[in-house]
Amino acid sequence: MDWNLMLAIGIAAAGYFIGDGLKNFKNPTANSLDSLEDDEHELIKESHVHYFMGISKEDAKALFQEHPDVPHIIINSNVYYPKGRLRKWLLGFGQVISFVLKPGASVKVG
DSSP states (O other), X not given: OOHHHHHHHHHHHHHHHHHHHTTTSXXXXXXXXXXXXXXXXXXXXXXXXXXHHTSXXXXXXXXXXXXXXXXXXEETTEEEEEHHHHHHHHHHHHHHHHHHSXXXXXXXXX
16 A cells, blocks of 8 residues: 555544534533433433442342332333433432531541
8 A cells, every 4th residue: 555545534534523622612512412421311221220329239229129119110120210310310319418418517437
């Protein structure tokens, strides 16, 4: 293959990647279509939801028994949790807990 052709292909590829990187130069926090993750409708299996929440499997079971309002879907007797709705529910749940604890109150763990 001709070295000039390889050099031209390399320069064209470099120009493409540099141009793509400069698309959001003035707005670095904007999401591009490539990096946009739409996990709003992604479902999490019941057996994996504790990983998403960062707690043990037993704690997840106890939480769901104590709070039956956790958003979930049952398909063919399998329980799935919509990732986006579960995230919103957990954020709201955290706000309720912080609201109950008054500022300056101490919590004893142990």
